[in-house]
Amino acid sequence: MASMASDNEKLARARAAVGADYVPDDSEEYMNERQQEYFRMLLLDWKKSIHDAAGQTLQSLQDGPMREPDLxxxxxxxxxxxxxxxxxxxxRKLISKIDAALRRIDQGEYGWCEVSGDPIGLKRLIARPVATMTVEAQEAHERKEKISRDD
Known part of the structure; x- marks a missing residue:
């Protein structure tokens, strides 16, 4: 529970640093502090919504029995x-990827491909904030995976 309180504090700080209307732009320096805070906010919001949905599911399971009269x-x-x-x-598995992305932000590694070291790109990160590879590196990885599965 302390982790959720810490996440909420981080989310509030990130929102304050970024502002409500900010969207990262290619004209800015890549992965500057404001962009990092934007992605931190995006990831923390995503994590919070997952936790909220899980809580609702748990509550629904506890509220009523699933005893329908008809088979x-x-x-x-x-x-x-x-x-x-x-x-x-x-x-639940996605939360671990979100936590890993938040760690990469803290370490200054977020937004850079783990294979090539190239920038992943703002559009890709906005679409998939937990991405760890460029589109090209991801496609190459998936091709290798497919080939090894086919063998």
Whole structure:
């Protein structure tokens, strides 16, 4: 719980540093302090929304039994809950990627490709804030993965 309070404080500081209307621009120096705070805010907001959704799911599970009188309705409800729980599990894994991205911001490594060392690019980071590779490096990685799977 202390981590969430710390995250909330970091989020408030990042929002104050960035301002409400700021969007990173290619005309600025890449990964300047304001851009780093923007991505910190983006990541912390994303993490908070995942935690909020997980809390709502947990509350829904605790609130009511899934005892539908009709077997078809019960099967449908159980399928829906199974999908919901798998989604929450994927999001749980995403939180570790968000935390890793926040660590990279703290270490000054955020926004740089872990393979080539080139800038990942603002558009890619806005679309996928946890990205660790440029589009080209990611495509090469996926091709290698596919080839080794096919062998």
């Amino acid at each position: 078809n309705d019960r099967a449908s409800s159980e399928t829906d809950w199974g999908i919901e729980l798998r989604t929450r599990d994927r999001q």
